[in-house]
Amino acid sequence: MTSTLFLIKSWQKALQIEISYLKKYGSSRYHLFNGRLVNQQLTFTYYFDSNERMNIPNGSSVRILWGSIKADGKVLSSEGEGMMVSLEESLGDLVEEAYLQHDPWELLEHLSDRLEDMKKSKQKRVRMKKLINPIMETKHPTDNIKNSLHELILRSKYNPVTYVWGPPGTGKTYTLARVAANKYLKGKRVLILSHSNQAVDVLMSETTAFIEKKGKFHEGDILRYGSQMSEMILKHEGLTAHQLLKKHYPELAYENEQLSNERRLLKNDLTQSFSIRDSEHLLKLETKLARLMEKIRQKELEFVKEAMIIGTTLAKAASDPAIYENNFDLVILDEASMAYVPQAALAASLGKRVIICGDFKQLPPIASSNHLLVNQWLKEDIFHHSGVADWVKKGSLHPQLFLLKEQRRMHPDISSFTNKYIYQSFVTDHKSVTTTRNHITESSPFSNQAAVFLDTSYMGNYCITAGQSHSRINLWQLFLGFQCIQEAYMSGNRSIGYVTPYRAQAIFMEKLLFDLYQVELATADIIAATVHRFQGSERDVMIFDTVDGDPEGRAGMLLTGKDSERLINVAITRTKGKFIHISNGSFVQQHVYQSKALRKLVEHQRQENQVIWPRDIGKWIKYQHPRLQWMYARKLEPVQQDIQSAKKSIVISIVNTGGLSNEWLNIIHLRNREVKLTLIASETIPAIQHNQLVLQNFPFPFICIDEQILWLGTPLDETENIRPPFVAARLNSKLISEYFLRQIQS
Incomplete structure (x- = not known):
């Protein structure tokens, strides 16, 4: 048997390897700009601006990356969108742009x-x-056990x-x-x-x-x-050290509040208009706060002891x-x-x-x-x-x-897969889950269905790798996912989750929701996230978008690797009453082994008649969003009108350069010639006069007008991976259009 000392040494070695990796490569980077040297004594103190809130604890070890220079230091102040750090070496008086690297190696x-x-x-x-x-031997008495x-x-x-x-x-x-x-x-x-x-x-x-x-x-x-806690804790009186401090030591709590407010206002002033005097004042303020926090710390220790x-x-x-x-x-x-x-x-x-x-x-x-x-x-x-x-x-x-063997969260039509294939029938359904989830199951989309497989087979080659992240996106499935959210929301659901294995796809949905659903997000619990972020949460309606599809030659490791069963289990079991699985069934059958959980899920849902086929798309879409419209792709008048109404730019991706019809050539020809036309194609197209040609084998056709209107599914050219019904989607979103163009250009 391995000794405990040997195990401890092995763990320490593993931790040191992970620490070294994080220090060398890192994973969390923040963009900084307008760095100014504030103070120079034993170390070099800089104040930086940022476009995002970092909230890194004061005293944390960080690394500033500036060109080829890597300067180690400590955080002196991090609240809001300003950052003050103490560095071991000088970066000069002004630093136009840098990156801050912070990873939890200190915790390790x-x-x-x-x-x-x-x-x-x-x-x-x-x-x-x-x-x-x-x-092996249990010591507790087993007679007269009342319940679990x-x-x-x-x-x-x-x-x-x-x-x-x-x-x-x-x-x-x-x-x-x-x-x-x-x-x-x-x-x-x-x-x-x-x-x-x-x-x-x-x-x-x-x-x-x-x-x-x-x-x-x-x-x-x-x-x-601790320092980070949610509203569910704060609603209880006397449960946190801060609440106890405020009651028993009000003068310390008041001083802390005053100094913290002064710091916040000063940092806001520094963001608006930087001055050395204010920055030195902030440095003194942080020192004053640090002394106060030590006094507060002693009181907190009393609370812990009691x-x-x-x-x-x-x-x-x-x-x-x-x-x-x-x-x-x-x-x-x-x-x-x-x-x-x-x-x-x-x-x-x-x-x-x-x-x-x-x-x-x-x-x-x-x-x-x-x-x-x-x-x-x-x-x-x-x-x-x-x-x-x-x-x-x-x-x-x-x-x-x-x-704990009785589940009370999921409708039985949802849990039937996980109970059998993941939990090996160790877990069963409590009798209440059918009746308590009916009101969710009965709602749109897919009324009276608790588990649905929305199959995207032969709807196009929309799966691509995003930028340099090696993460995947699939705009067609993204739009379908949003449509499912729209249907659920319009039918009265307010607890909706969209989950995907890929961070790039989750970011796209976050942006789409932010742009199209700002009002709805204020009144409902709607979230888009990766599966890893969603563990521990639950929603009434869950949409699981697997993203993978043609023309990628293989399914991603997230869906086929060692831990793929666990990932898919989490994606399914977040759901209470309606689970919508968006996936390319034909791609899964071709590229995922039968022993893998995703393949089993697809086959299970087909056996249980839970499939919504592409041909049914016109039947289940009931509540079209004003800015995301679905229509028959062969009807060209709407896209023709958008092209002719373009004011600044048109970007057109053409896959089959020899497959353009005369009708399409005429639509493109009749555009406003003052509008910049960019073609994305694998070769030149003499029949189309353009301003810019991007030679790229892009997998699917699209049209982007004025970086505002994005068309998918228009029959610019025929591919073997598209079968009837021919459906087009028109999205009116400057945010998504610009972000999409940046992704495919990077």
Whole structure:
């Protein structure tokens, strides 16, 4: 058996490799401009402007990239769209443009330090060993178990480590909150941890609400510890250090508020009109705030010492001695499947008992390096490394694994796939999910259907790689995805999600929603995101856009790689009442192996008669948006009118240069000759007089007019991958048109 010291050294090595990778290559970059040298003493202090809010914690290590120079430094002030940094070397008096690189390597260094502490503590190593090698024999009594909640309470009382498998919708938050409350009512100290602030907030809010309902809440006993928290936490009185400070030490809270407001106004002035005097004032203000924060910090430590239930992130637990130097009766690690194994070990080392809760069928932890040790320890979860997941793979449950087995989120037509193919029939539906989801299922689009496969086969070659990101976009499926959102919204749905494996596609939808749906976004819960960002969320209606299609020669690794089953599982299980899967079925059949989850999903939905074929597009589109119109492609009058009305520019992509009809040549010929015409084609076209020719084998035809109107599906030239019905889409969006043109030109 591998020794605990050897494991700790392996984890530290993996962390150092990841840290080195992040320092060398980085992943988070921010564009800075108008850099001015503010102060020069032991270090060089610069003030930069930015077009985006960064909110990087003061004191964070960063790197400024300026040409070939890489200058390391610390953040002195980061609030709003201004940034003050202290650098180890000079960049001159003025820096026109630079990039700031900030990645969480400091958090990984803190974690490595905690592992070093673990080497020196036999107690912590014993706890860690029980986590990695859970014993086969359970110690809790099995007679007179009343229900699943009672069983988990007993398990967490008698067993040093309890693994909880919580598939989506099985009441994980409900159950964990009541376990935490039970320990609290018995005078035990509980630490609640997760990798994300959102997960901590959800569990702390549920725990507090339950204790309040019992009439047992005492101010200061329950503490949400940290700096970033949501409204669900702030609505509870006396749950945060800031709220407690304001009540018990109002003079400190008032001074902090005054100085923070002064800093905000000063930074706004600096953004509008920079001056050395104001920047030096800001530097002094930050120093004053730092001294005040140290006083506040001492009061916060008092709150932590008195609290019986503390909720915070894994990063905070690794970096704050108020947590990692403490000892708890029970530690609850939520969403453990997304935590690094060393983080899970840290959690286990902090308590006499630990509950490790998550779903190892969902997405694993994320790391950047591809080193063997990083892949082994930072890209796979504790369920797999402890052997718990292996038992499930063989068809049984490890003795220390507690399963929440009834899902109450998804309509059965949605969960039928995941229950069978992902969860191997370990998970079943609660009887309530059919009746409670009917009002969503009955609504548009696709009335009275809970699960739908919107097949885009033979509708065109719209899948391309975006710019230099190697991420993929598919404008046709993007437009269909927006149309599904429009149908759902117009039929009364206000909880709608659009999810995709590809960041580039998610960004396109974010921009499209921002441009066309600004009013709707203010009154509804509509979000577009990658699958990774969506884990932990849920919506009434979910649209899953796989993006992949012709002319790409293969499906992307996100949909076919080692973790593709977990990604697809997350995409499906965010849904309550209506799941719409947009995918190119013929492409999937040709390019995805039968053993892969995406192929199984397509075939399952076809077997269950959940397919909406391309020929049905005219039947399900009921609520056309004024700025996204669908029409018969062979009717050329609308596009002809747009071309002839062009005022500045026309961009036309032509795939088959020999396939243009005389009718099309005439439409192009009759345009205003003062309007700039750019052709994108694989060769010159003598029949068309143009201002610019871009020699490019672009995969699909499109027309963009005045960088405002974007046409897809117009029959400029015929391709074998388009079959009836012939449908065209007209989008009126300057934002999307300009962004699309930039993507294909980069």
